[in-house]
Amino acid sequence: MTTEITIELDINGRSETLTLDPRVTLLDALREHLGLTGTKKGCDQGQCGACTVHVDGARVLSCLTLAAQAAGRPVTTIEGLSAPGGELHPVQAAFLEHDAFQCGYCTPGQIMSAVACIREGHAGSDEEIREYMAGNLCRCGAYPHIVAAVRQAAEMAS
Amino acid sequence: MTLLDTPRKHGDASDGGAIGARLSRLDGKLKITGAATYALEQPVDGLAYAVLVPATIGAGRVARIDVAAAKAAPGVRLILTPDDDLGLQPATDWNNVRASDGPYVPLPRDIAYNGQPVALVVADSLEQATEAARRLAIAYEEGPVTPGLDSPNAGEGSPLDQLSVAWGDAEAALAAAPVRVEAEYHTPREYHAAMEPHGLIARWEGDRLTVWEPSQWTHSMARSYAEWFGLPPENVRLVSPFVGGGFGSKGFSYGFGAIAAAAARRLGRPVKLAVTRPQNFAAYGGRAATRQSLALGATEDGVLQAIVLRGASETSTVGTWVEQVGAATPLMYAVPNFSARQRLVAVNTVTPGALRAPGKTPSAFAIESAIDELACAVGADPLEIRLRNYAEEDPQARKPWSTRRMREALAEGAEAFGWARRSREPRSMRDGHQLIGWGLATGTFPVIRNYGEALVRILADGSAEVVTGATDIGQGTYTILAQTAAEALGIPFERIDVRLGDSALPGAPVAGGSKLAGVMTGAVQKAAIAARDELIALALNDPNSPFRDTGANTLILADGRISAPRGDGPVVSVGELLGRIGRERIEVRRDTLPDHLQTPEGRFRAWTTMTTVQGPTAGDYSMHSWCAHFVEVRVDEDFGTIRVARMVSAFDCGRLYNPKLAESQWKGGIIMGIGMALLEEGLVDSRNGRVINNNLGDYLLPTNADVPDIRVIDVGIPDPHASALGGKGVGEVGIVGVAPAIANAVFHATGRRVRRLPITLDALV
Numbered sequence A: 001m002t003t004e005i006t007i008e009l010d011i012n013g014r015s016e017t018l019t020l021d022p023r024v025t026l027l028d029a030l031r032e033h034l035g036l037t038g039t040k041k042g043c044d045q046g047q048c049g050a051c052t053v054h055v056d057g058a059r060v061l062s063c064l065t066l067a068a069q070a071a072g073r074p075v076t077t078i079e080g081l082s083a084p085g086g087e088l089h090p091v092q093a094a095f096l097e098h099d100a101f102q103c104g105y106c107t108p109g110q111i112m113s114a115v116a117c118i119r120e121g122h123a124g125s126d127e128e129i130r131e132y133m134a135g136n137l138c139r140c141g142a143y144p145h146i147v148a149a150v151r152q153a154a155e156m157a158s
Numbered sequence B: 001m002t003l004l005d006t007p008r009k010h011g012d013a014s015d016g017g018a019i020g021a022r023l024s025r026l027d028g029k030l031k032i033t034g035a036a037t038y039a040l041e042q043p044v045d046g047l048a049y050a051v052l053v054p055a056t057i058g059a060g061r062v063a064r065i066d067v068a069a070a071k072a073a074p075g076v077r078l079i080l081t082p083d084d085d086l087g088l089q090p091a092t093d094w095n096n097v098r099a100s101d102g103p104y105v106p107l108p109r110d111i112a113y114n115g116q117p118v119a120l121v122v123a124d125s126l127e128q129a130t131e132a133a134r135r136l137a138i139a140y141e142e143g144p145v146t147p148g149l150d151s152p153n154a155g156e157g158s159p160l161d162q163l164s165v166a167w168g169d170a171e172a173a174l175a176a177a178p179v180r181v182e183a184e185y186h187t188p189r190e191y192h193a194a195m196e197p198h199g200l201i202a203r204w205e206g207d208r209l210t211v212w213e214p215s216q217w218t219h220s221m222a223r224s225y226a227e228w229f230g231l232p233p234e235n236v237r238l239v240s241p242f243v244g245g246g247f248g249s250k251g252f253s254y255g256f257g258a259i260a261a262a263a264a265r266r267l268g269r270p271v272k273l274a275v276t277r278p279q280n281f282a283a284y285g286g287r288a289a290t291r292q293s294l295a296l297g298a299t300e301d302g303v304l305q306a307i308v309l310r311g312a313s314e315t316s317t318v319g320t321w322v323e324q325v326g327a328a329t330p331l332m333y334a335v336p337n338f339s340a341r342q343r344l345v346a347v348n349t350v351t352p353g354a355l356r357a358p359g360k361t362p363s364a365f366a367i368e369s370a371i372d373e374l375a376c377a378v379g380a381d382p383l384e385i386r387l388r389n390y391a392e393e394d395p396q397a398r399k400p401w402s403t404r405r406m407r408e409a410l411a412e413g414a415e416a417f418g419w420a421r422r423s424r425e426p427r428s429m430r431d432g433h434q435l436i437g438w439g440l441a442t443g444t445f446p447v448i449r450n451y452g453e454a455l456v457r458i459l460a461d462g463s464a465e466v467v468t469g470a471t472d473i474g475q476g477t478y479t480i481l482a483q484t485a486a487e488a489l490g491i492p493f494e495r496i497d498v499r500l501g502d503s504a505l506p507g508a509p510v511a512g513g514s515k516l517a518g519v520m521t522g523a524v525q526k527a528a529i530a531a532r533d534e535l536i537a538l539a540l541n542d543p544n545s546p547f548r549d550t551g552a553n554t555l556i557l558a559d560g561r562i563s564a565p566r567g568d569g570p571v572v573s574v575g576e577l578l579g580r581i582g583r584e585r586i587e588v589r590r591d592t593l594p595d596h597l598q599t600p601e602g603r604f605r606a607w608t609t610m611t612t613v614q615g616p617t618a619g620d621y622s623m624h625s626w627c628a629h630f631v632e633v634r635v636d637e638d639f640g641t642i643r644v645a646r647m648v649s650a651f652d653c654g655r656l657y658n659p660k661l662a663e664s665q666w667k668g669g670i671i672m673g674i675g676m677a678l679l680e681e682g683l684v685d686s687r688n689g690r691v692i693n694n695n696l697g698d699y700l701l702p703t704n705a706d707v708p709d710i711r712v713i714d715v716g717i718p719d720p721h722a723s724a725l726g727g728k729g730v731g732e733v734g735i736v737g738v739a740p741a742i743a744n745a746v747f748h749a750t751g752r753r754v755r756r757l758p759i760t761l762d763a764l765v
């Protein structure tokens, strides 16, 4: 018999108390329990990057993270990226301008990775961006535009 | 106004209209903020979670399934196995044919391929269903397996006589030709691997079914569900507002959908089935493996005398899919003698399906590699040999091209790439340890036409709405339909809203075959012009209209405002006019169906089957999109690793409705072509027919680090025969010809001709 656990998650600055099966991943906690479906499930195996969120400010694959592991640590998802007034984050704005997506399914993960990539100091050149964004697959093939968007956002940030 | 500033129409954004402008995506903000809700993200109360259980043998039978342990697991609500009679009827296929032989059984006892569904487990949570599925004890009786096209026991298959193409006497002309190149080319199984996996939510309310499922064709998929469950078509609604990529895989309903919907009905509770990533490699088929032996006969100058193609492709033992390896072969070059035949080989796989540019892609790999081999054989430049054999008309249909800007594509692509600086000899260009190769190949995709239906609403606040059941799988339907309506209505793009992706909305064909844009811009333009005309008629005639007494006999609608053409009357906004004449909205629904389809049966057939499709040579012209790809590869001399260093591709796709979005699609196709050339291959376990690399870590897709700078060039001109607004297809042509361009570049770099995809380092060291 499964015993449920009660955990407190800090999602986009809001505290959420959840009573969950301990096997629930952070990704499923967001999507199935909190209605935060902006974070995508592309593989559930740590191979595509669609589920990328920030935990303690660093990029993390939420499909490989149990919800319980994130308890008490600040989690940022795509829904928490723009300013409260709705103003787009510079990376989001750059994605829109450069058409850095088509179907949009990999996009939240790409954007969360890109924000971290810039913050990590790994957006110094196109080559470096390609390398440090290589964990986020895009089957629509938006890569060249993603590189352009990250480059522009990185230049604005520096 | 002087003669000098008289506006001249170019058919692009310089005209000042919304069509042709480089606008950002209408649905972009939703997608970058996470607010776009895809099918499996719809909030539905009381969901139960289903897990599909796939067969682990390649052929044989399910002898028995012991469900006791699974049933006893916490939270389990329902288990379906081959022992359950789901009571389903067959659905109509895209040719409008409905099988009459007995029920439809999506959970059969007989196993035809590894990964075929054998059970469905439904529980209160995903975790519980996943755990319970593990507890099923399944006993199989294994039968002999034919794992793939090249397996020793696969045989030669059966001939597809309807695909045979012949003119002249190709065999004799080949035998007599002074120069012959003959070789065999292979392409493997490839997979769509859209980032959004398949799946659905099914909810019953009495005998009404709502299905939220990613879809390239809402009307046709809804029809399948209705027929499976014996319901009138209007009882099923299929909803798919955003689609995380399809590439051909999301045009049809599959067995897993029938099983999940049956479970939801039996449980009396909505069911969500997420097909797992590994299961996506067998729940529906990818591109079939192919084999072609291709012979070219030519004069000593490389002028083609004969082409002889003998091809084969795989299908399943339970369904037919033909990957047409001769799809591009007869179109590319002028040749007086031609013969192509194809065989179909049944193996133990899920039935393959349409993957971006089906047929054209493997077809172009062979012919565009072979023409490069011919260039080498006669000592000609690969660009020059294509001009020497330039097809001035469709060599097969003997009809003039509607538009074929292939010369321009070759010239402008070569110029931008710097092709003239290429040295002819293989292995003659290098940078330290890297061998540099420059390769070229061309591609094509037919213009396919069909019909569509749209509703346009002008609202009291002066904004407008476009509504149709067509879908946006990332190609930009939302955006270009808003652009079309904006231009026809004279209402700014920012004030147009678009609703898509719901079978309850007006009819549309599949978002496939690169035709949706051409079809639906035509339908929206027609509806929008009718709405504008109705608004103007009201403005001229309504007793409360400020234009009633102006004496004008027509009015101008621009920028959301109405005025008299002479500019001397009142200027009022659309919203203000509607207020004055007491109308809440103007609503017009139009379709582009011909008279003979203006019946309930005709409309239903048009929106749910392929039977109303017109091919590229249905009229007086032969209509196709065209492209030329120029590639630089760098091959490490010691390790054989291959990198695509840069690419330039020039396209003729007619008029572009939105170049920004079209360029994205071209590049996306090219990148998928890079994957096809260097990475992608479904590896099959010869013992049991299992796709071994059924995940995104082992089935290699191009990553950001694999993709270089890609420059795309538009050489198209509006093609009035192809579509209402002059566009040809954009979405698929980009992948066609990329693999041979890379293979040709690898040959130029290394002197090794690789005729089996993907090209990996073991072929070079």
Ligand code: FES
Pocket: A040, A041, A042, A043, A044, A045, A046, A047, A048, A049, A050, A051, A052, A061, A062, A063, A064
């Ligand atoms: S869903 Fe987490 S990496 Fe793919």
Ligand code: FES
Pocket: A100, A101, A102, A103, A104, A105, A106, A107, A137, A138, A139, A140, A141, A142, B195, B244, B245, B474
């Ligand atoms: S935008 Fe479709 S997968 Fe990246």
